[in-house]
Amino acid sequence: MDWTTLPWDKIFVIVTVLIAGPGIIIGITVPAIGQAFVAASGLKAISRQPEAGDKINSIVLLSLAMLESLAIYILAVILILVFANPMQSYILGG
């Protein structure tokens, strides 16, 4: 089989899309489960001790922001894969 005559540009696009779709699904689901744990625990803590609500609230928001940044990293990686892949010129030779 002659590897040089294969349509590498089409294969590149197909592989990128096939990686990007499942990647963003996994990368959003896992931080979402973590955020659900944080939100549920915060709600339990506030309902047990409503007078500590302000302090718990800010800590919960902080943890949610930290967990959200994981999903954002995945989004940034996927965006680079789809829109500005650094390997593109290497594979397609342009």
Add this chain to the structure above:
Amino acid sequence: MTWIKKHLSTFLLIFLILAFALIGFQLRKTEDVESASIAEEITPSVVFEAGPLQVTSTVVNTWIMIVIIGGLSYFVGRSFKVHPGFVQNAIEWLREAVNGIITANIDHEDTSLFLPLVISLAVFIGCANLLGLLPVLDSPTQDINTPLAMALVVFLSVPYFGIRTRGLGKYLKHYVEPIFLMLPIEIASEIARTFSLTFRLFGNIIGEEIIIAILFVIAPFVVPVPMMLFSIFTGVLQAYIFTLLTCVYIGGAVKAHQSTN
């Protein structure tokens, strides 16, 4: 008629959103929608070049925003009254809210030391996030350089406030506080949280912009409006989170001062 009066602000909001959508639709119809790809939609365009520097549309939008916010603050600040009007009330509410975040996270008796930086960051990022909702204007935070500049300001202001409140020796000592092995971890976390701040803001705003751009390409009339409404929420929330994290980082540099006393 009382029913209409009661919900007048809601009607006004819906009308405004529809008007914005219509204006955006008309403006986009004049361009060739078919050829406009989504990648071009989200990358900022170069307005002019000054030597080796390329001045993009997001930078020009930042200048416009700075002039408007600065002028508004100047003219409102000159005419403060004892009985506040609408604008003064809003600004006082904002100041109280930011002051609350500072007192909750920074253990220092003088909050006016941190207030100028923190409230400037909050107002700038909030306005920058919401600017993308206006038609033809790009949000400055959808260019990665603007969040990076904001995060670098935070990165430099943390040692500044630490040295100012504790002195140089005590500030440098907190890097090696429990044992000496903590030094590389502390330095790595200072660098990592700068990039984390950058990518959190940038990723949220660019994600919203991409979804709105995709919806505009598919169905340009009313379909993007719920997403634009949601991006108001996201923009304000991201400004709040950036402010909160800034206060937490500054508080981490300032706080040990209290415990050593």
